[in-house]
Amino acid sequence: MEKRVMTDSKRRRGLVAASALLGGVLVLTGCSADADKGGSSADGSKKSQEQVDAAAAKDTSAARIVISPKDGATNASINKDTKVTVSEGTLTEVTMTTSAGAAVKGTLAADGKSWQPDDQLERATVYKIAATAKDSQGREAHENSSFTTVSPENSFIGNFTPEDGSTVGVGMPVSINFNKVITDKKAVQSGITVTSSTGQEVVGHWFNQQRLDFRPEQYWQEGSKVTLKLNLDGVEGADGVFGVQQKTVSFTIGRNQVTTVDAETKTLTVKQDGKTVKTIPISAGSPENPTYNGQMVISEKFKETRMDGSTVGFTDDDGKGEYDIKDVPHAMRLSTSGTFIHGNYWGSDSIFGSVNTSHGCIGLNDAKGAGDPGQPGAWFFDNSIVGDVVIVQNSKDKTIAPENGLNGWNMSWADWKAGSAV
Numbered sequence: 001m002e003k004r005v006m007t008d009s010k011r012r013r014g015l016v017a018a019s020a021l022l023g024g025v026l027v028l029t030g031c032s033a034d035a036d037k038g039g040s041s042a043d044g045s046k047k048s049q050e051q052v053d054a055a056a057a058k059d060t061s062a063a064r065i066v067i068s069p070k071d072g073a074t075n076a077s078i079n080k081d082t083k084v085t086v087s088e089g090t091l092t093e094v095t096m097t098t099s100a101g102a103a104v105k106g107t108l109a110a111d112g113k114s115w116q117p118d119d120q121l122e123r124a125t126v127y128k129i130a131a132t133a134k135d136s137q138g139r140e141a142h143e144n145s146s147f148t149t150v151s152p153e154n155s156f157i158g159n160f161t162p163e164d165g166s167t168v169g170v171g172m173p174v175s176i177n178f179n180k181v182i183t184d185k186k187a188v189q190s191g192i193t194v195t196s197s198t199g200q201e202v203v204g205h206w207f208n209q210q211r212l213d214f215r216p217e218q219y220w221q222e223g224s225k226v227t228l229k230l231n232l233d234g235v236e237g238a239d240g241v242f243g244v245q246q247k248t249v250s251f252t253i254g255r256n257q258v259t260t261v262d263a264e265t266k267t268l269t270v271k272q273d274g275k276t277v278k279t280i281p282i283s284a285g286s287p288e289n290p291t292y293n294g295q296m297v298i299s300e301k302f303k304e305t306r307m308d309g310s311t312v313g314f315t316d317d318d319g320k321g322e323y324d325i326k327d328v329p330h331a332m333r334l335s336t337s338g339t340f341i342h343g344n345y346w347g348s349d350s351i352f353g354s355v356n357t358s359h360g361c362i363g364l365n366d367a368k369g370a371g372d373p374g375q376p377g378a379w380f381f382d383n384s385i386v387g388d389v390v391i392v393q394n395s396k397d398k399t400i401a402p403e404n405g406l407n408g409w410n411m412s413w414a415d416w417k418a419g420s421a422v
Contacts, residue, residue, distance in 0.1 A: 063089025172387025281353025343377025
C-alpha cells in the first residue's frame with residue numbers, strides 16, 4: 001500500500017510539471033506573429049485586425065501637410081514655389097534652414113493654413129523644411145522635405161532696359177539680353193508681356209538667341225505707362241536651363257522729342273510734339289568716315305567720357321588710336337559700335353555748320369570740362385533723355401543696322417513681327 005501512494009504522488013507531480021511546460025508553450029505562442037493578428041478586449045474576447053487598425057487610426061492626426069517643392073527635388077525655383085500648406089488642421093511650426101544650418105525667415109498666414117519664406121532663395125543651395133500641424137482635436141502631424149535650388153549653370157536671367165520707375169523718350173524699346181543661349185524662344189517669349197496704358201500693340205523681335213526687344217509699330221505715345229512682366233520662373237529656355245525671374249517693372253514715356261540731324265546741311269533740329277524748339281549747327285562724320293543714316297535711340301548719357309579710337313577700329317600704323325580724348329563733354333550713345341552725339345571743344349568754332357570732320361559721331365560746339373551751360377552741347381544734353389530719337393539723314397553712309405544699339409525702328413513693322421516667336 002505504501003508503494004502505491006508514492007507512485008500516485010509522482011504521477012501528480014508529473015502532471016503539474018507537464019501543465020507548467022504546456023503553460024510555457026502557450027506563453028511562447030502568445031508572442032508569435034499569429035498572436036499579433038488580434039488582441040483581447042476588456043471582457044477577454046479576441047479583437048480583429050480591423051479593430052486594432054481602427055483604434056490606431058483614432059489616434060492619428062487628420063491634418064495633412066504638403067511641402068513644395070517635393071522632397072528630393074532638384075533645380076527648384078528660387079522664387080515663389082517654396083510653400084507649406086495644410087488641410088484639416090493648422091500649422092503650428094515651420095522651420096526652414098540651409099544645409100549649413102542657417103535659418104530662413106518666413107511668414108505664417110493669419111489663418112495658419114500656409115507658410116512661405118520672406119525672401120528670394122539662393123541658387124545652388126540645399127534647403128530643409130520641417131513642419132508641424134495640429135488638427136481640431138489637437139493631434140499633431142509632421143512633415144519634412146529637402147530640396148536643391150537651381151544652379152547658376154542650370155539657370156538663365158534676362159538683363160533688361162529701361163529701369164523700373166524711369167522716364168524715357170518715345171523711342172525707347174524694351175530690350176532684354178539673356179545671359180544664356182535660348183533655344184526655346186517660344187517658351188521664353190510666352191513668359192514675357194509688355195503692355196502700354198494706351199493700348200498700343202507691342203510685339204517682340206529676336207535679334208539672336210540672346211536678345212529679345214519689344215516695341216509698338218509707331219513710337220510710344222507720350223505720357224503713357226509701359227509695363228514689363230517677366231514670368232520666367234521655371235521656364236526651360238534651353239535643355240536643362242531654367243528661368244528664375246518673376247518680376248514686374250514699369251516706366252513712363254516722357255514728352256515727345258525727336259531730333260533730326262541733316263549731315264548735308266550740317267544742322268540739328270529738335271522738335272517736341274512736332275514743333276521746332278531748337279536748331280543747332282553740327283559737324284558730322286567726315287567723307288572718309290560718314291555717320292550712319294537712320295533712326296537712332298539715345299541709350300546712355302555721360303557728362304564726360306573718354307573716347308579712344310582703338311576701341312572702335314580707328315588705329316594708326318603703330319596700332320594706336322587715331323584719337324584718344326579723355327574728357328569728351330556731354331556724350332550720348334547712339335549705337336553699340338561707338339556712334340555718339342556729343343560736345344566738341346577741340347574743334348574750332350568755324351567747323352560747326354560748315355564742315356563734317358568727325359570719325360562718325362555728331363559733334364556740337366562745347367567747352368572743355370562740360371561746365372558751360374550756354375554751349376550748344378550742354379543745352380542738347382540737358383534737354384535730352386534716354387530713349388529720345390535722333391534721326392540722321394543725307395549722310396553718305398548706309399542705314400544703321402537695327403541691332404546696332406536700340407535701333408529696331410529701322411526695320412519695317414512686317415519684318416519686325418516676323419522675328420517674333422509667338
